[in-house]
Amino acid sequence: MAKRVEAANVTAYYGGFKAxxxxxxxxxxxxxTALIGPSGCGKSTFLRSINRMHEVxxxxxxxxxxxxxxxxxxxxxxxxxxxxxxxxxxxxxxNPFPTMSIFENVVAGLxxxxxxxxxxxxxxxxxxxxxxNLWDEVKDRLGKPGAGLSGGQQQRLCIARTIAxxxxxxxxxxxxxxxxxxxxxxxxxxxxxxKDKFTIIIVTHNMQQAAxxxxxxxxxxxxxxxxxxxxxxxxNTQKIFSNPAQKKTEDYITxxxx
Amino acid sequence: xxxxxxxxxxxxxxxxxxxxxRRLPAYAAPAIAVAALLLATGLxxxxxxxxxxxxxxxxxxxxxxxxxxxxxxxxxxxxARNRTWSALIHSAFVLAVLPLASxxxxxxxxxxxxxxxxxxGTSMNNIxxxxxxxxxxxxxxxxxxxxxxxxxxxxxxGVLCAIYVVEYGRGRFAFxxxxxxxxxxxxxxxxxxxxxxxxxxxxxxxxxxxxxxSFSGFAAALxxxxxxxxxxVRSTEEMLRLVxxxxxxxxxxxxxxxxxTILRVVLPTALPGIVTGIMLAIARAAxxxxxxxxxxxxxxxxxxxxxxxxxxxxxxxxxxxxxxxxKYSPARAWTAALTLVALVLxxxxxxxLLARRNQLGR
Numbered sequence: 001m002a003k004r005v006e007a008a009n010v011t012a013y014y015g016g017f018k019a020x021x022x023x024x025x026x027x028x029x030x031x032x033t034a035l036i037g038p039s040g041c042g043k044s045t046f047l048r049s050i051n052r053m054h055e056v057x058x059x060x061x062x063x064x065x066x067x068x069x070x071x072x073x074x075x076x077x078x079x080x081x082x083x084x085x086x087x088x089x090x091x092x093x094x095n096p097f098p099t100m101s102i103f104e105n106v107v108a109g110l111x112x113x114x115x116x117x118x119x120x121x122x123x124x125x126x127x128x129x130x131x132x133n134l135w136d137e138v139k140d141r142l143g144k145p146g147a148g149l150s151g152g153q154q155q156r157l158c159i160a161r162t163i164a165x166x167x168x169x170x171x172x173x174x175x176x177x178x179x180x181x182x183x184x185x186x187x188x189x190x191x192x193x194x195k196d197k198f199t200i201i202i203v204t205h206n207m208q209q210a211a212x213x214x215x216x217x218x219x220x221x222x223x224x225x226x227x228x229x230x231x232x233x234x235x236n237t238q239k240i241f242s243n244p245a246q247k248k249t250e251d252y253i254t255x256x257x258x
Numbered sequence: 259x260x261x262x263x264x265x266x267x268x269x270x271x272x273x274x275x276x277x278x279x280r281r282l283p284a285y286a287a288p289a290i291a292v293a294a295l296l297l298a299t300g301l302x303x304x305x306x307x308x309x310x311x312x313x314x315x316x317x318x319x320x321x322x323x324x325x326x327x328x329x330x331x332x333x334x335x336x337x338a339r340n341r342t343w344s345a346l347i348h349s350a351f352v353l354a355v356l357p358l359a360s361x362x363x364x365x366x367x368x369x370x371x372x373x374x375x376x377x378x379g380t381s382m383n384n385i386x387x388x389x390x391x392x393x394x395x396x397x398x399x400x401x402x403x404x405x406x407x408x409x410x411x412x413x414x415x416g417v418l419c420a421i422y423v424v425e426y427g428r429g430r431f432a433f434x435x436x437x438x439x440x441x442x443x444x445x446x447x448x449x450x451x452x453x454x455x456x457x458x459x460x461x462x463x464x465x466x467x468x469x470x471x472s473f474s475g476f477a478a479a480l481x482x483x484x485x486x487x488x489x490x491v492r493s494t495e496e497m498l499r500l501v502x503x504x505x506x507x508x509x510x511x512x513x514x515x516x517x518x519t520i521l522r523v524v525l526p527t528a529l530p531g532i533v534t535g536i537m538l539a540i541a542r543a544a545x546x547x548x549x550x551x552x553x554x555x556x557x558x559x560x561x562x563x564x565x566x567x568x569x570x571x572x573x574x575x576x577x578x579x580x581x582x583x584x585k586y587s588p589a590r591a592w593t594a595a596l597t598l599v600a601l602v603l604x605x606x607x608x609x610x611l612l613a614r615r616n617q618l619g620r
Contacts, residue, residue, distance in 0.1 A: 056510060058428070085513030095504040099526040109512035112522055158508070165512055 002029035002199040003086075003168040005050060008065040011228070012045050015059035019045040021228035022064070025218055027169075032191055032200045034210035034237065037220035038252070042229025043203045046220070047171050050201065051087035052080050068169065085113065088167035092174040094154035096146035096161075103142040105157055109165035124164050132160035133190055152183025159190065163198070170194065172202040176209065188213050207253060211241050219249045282332050287341075290328060294320035318349060362599075369596030371589045378597075382558035382575075387584035394594045396560040397575035400475055401601070403564045404554070404571055405544050407479035408486055413536055415483075416490030423491070424498040425520055436495075442488040447481075451549030454481040459553050467566075473555035475564035478571065481549035486539040493535025497528040533613040541602045547573040572598040 005027040012020045020042035027033045035043040048054040049062045052073060066073050073083045096105045104111070106125040115121060125142070129135040134156040138149070146157055155175060162170060172191075176184040191200055191213050204210050210217055218234040233240065233249045244250045298317035302308050322345055330338035377393040385392035419439075423432050458477045464470060501524050509519040525532075550556070550571045556578060557568035570578075572594050579591035 051511065053507060053511060056507060081513045081515050083513075084511055089511035091504060091508065091511075093504060095502070095508040097505060097508070097523055097527070099523075099529075108509070108523075109514065112509070112512065112514040112518050161508075161512065 003069040010064035018228040031215040034214035041220040087169040088162035089171040105146040128160040128164035169199040290324045368592040372593040397570045400569040400571040408482035411483040412486040420494035448548040450484040451552035475569035477553035478550045482543040489539035497531035537606045
């Protein structure tokens with residue numbers, strides 16, 4: 001199920017502003033890859049260009065090659081919705097649909113893509129909620145609104161919603177930055193379990209989190225404000241945090257910069 | 259006098275030694291109010307300069323002054339300002355509600371006289387100046403049909419137009435649409451009436467009517483929809499813009515196509531606001547007199563066919579009855595006005611309930 005993501009010379013723009021330049025990076029299936037770096041260095045931009053969410057903003061565009069198991073996702077014939085079904089995304093702030101119940105939120109992806117049969121929906125809702133470690137907390141109130149859950153529960157609801165459509169790759173854009181330490185721990189545990197089935201790419205500002213959850217770490221940085229973000233170093237997490245090859249990476253990780 | 263050049267240093271506010279402060283007792287405000295009213299009564303009737311209205315106005319002013327002075331003496335300046343402004347804000351609310359309450363009271367008290375079965379069951383056909391009965395059945399039918407048709411035309415058109423402007427429109431074309439919708443908001447209703455008269459009644463309707471121009475309820479509905487359209491577009495547009503972008507992104511990230519995201523995520527989220535906007539537009543259209551007079555012609559007889567011949571409406575009925583030289587017609591006008599307000603109220607409440615049924619309870 002999990003797939004390999006390859007980026008070659010990926011450059012992304014917001015209108016005339018070049019946000020990232022020449023990113024080359026390969027993400028292996030069934031691993032957790034963390035993207036770290038100072039604010040504004042293009043981690044989120046790169047993440048959003050992997051499932052073509054970058055182009056949702058007016059004037060934004062991507063150049064270069066992004067492939068998933070060898071298929072170019074920016075090919076002219078590619079259906080954007082198919083790409084996004086294959087590559088799911090969890091956002092920084094939990095965004096459950098306010099008009100839908102917990103159950104409807106989890107199956108929203110399936111239902112809005114044409115799945116009607118109730119038994120299938122119920123089965124995948126339970127499966128997704130169990131995978132997201134949320135089932136026990138919400139099983140008695142599936143009909144209640146999703147917005148009534150706590151922040152951490154909402155974020156796990158959004159993760160359940162994302163994995164309910166059975167993507168190959170799950171992108172997470174600072175999924176814990178709005179959460180308390182206990183909810184953060186719950187989501188990190190979840191990532192460990194999800195790694196068996198999915199390829200996970202996570203943007204995080206929290207270096208301990210990167211060190212805890214990821215197998216590989218990519219360090220992004222910018223020279224100065226207004227410059228495009230570049231990939232400085234990409235290696236095994238162990239190596240990045242113990243013996244990085246680049247001086248810049250070491251400075252960032254030890255807290256001397258950024 | 260010694261003049262020193264040292265500028266005054268801004269001093270930090272003195273820290274009070276305790277957090278407790280002297281407070282006016284709870285009965286102080288009502289007591290001041292009563293005292294102010296009594297004083298005002300004494301002044302007004304003692305000097306013989308006015309009646310109860312002046313007493314209330316003077317009493318309110320005295321109350322504000324008294325409240326400020328008393329609070330200033332006991333609780334200090336900040337608290338005095340706070341109380342005075344609170345009192346002013348509350349009086350603004352009362353002033354705003356007064357005319358409304360007065361309208362409702364007048365409508366109910368004067369309109370209840372003819373609130374009978376005859377009024378809702380008969381038309382004004384063959385009712386002369388000396389006849390006490392006669393009703394608004396034909397006008398109610400006219401209002402319902404005209405506003406209904408206008409809503410059928412306007413709601414889909416307006417909502418789709420707003421969706422285009424918010425979700426798809428880019429650049430000059432969308433800007434032009436928004437600009438002209440804004441311009442349309444300011445068109446006086448008589449102008450839309452004249453437009454439909456010139457365009458529909460005089461040019462188009464002869465094609466369906468053996469070459470003779472014809473008034474119709476449908477023409478009135480057209481004029482009303484021109485009036486309703488900008489309100490519906492603008493309010494829907496505002497409501498769609500209020501839907502947070504992360505909700506759209508959340509749906510896109512699940513692989514949901516854009517049109518389905520709009521239909522199943524964006525519209526339901528904005529629905530209560532959109533319904534309010536539509537009901538405002540309907541209420542405005544139901545109260546219009548001029549266009550109906552111009553293009554539906556009015557009429558005393560029941561005509562349930564909106565596509566042919568004269569039709570009346572409640573607003574037009576009120577206008578005509580109010581100007582009629584008969585001692586019975588003012589009562590009919592009041593009752594028709596009450597009926598119109600009640601109709602709009604019932605429609606609004608029903609629409610709000612329907613929209614809320616879609617929302618989940620907290």
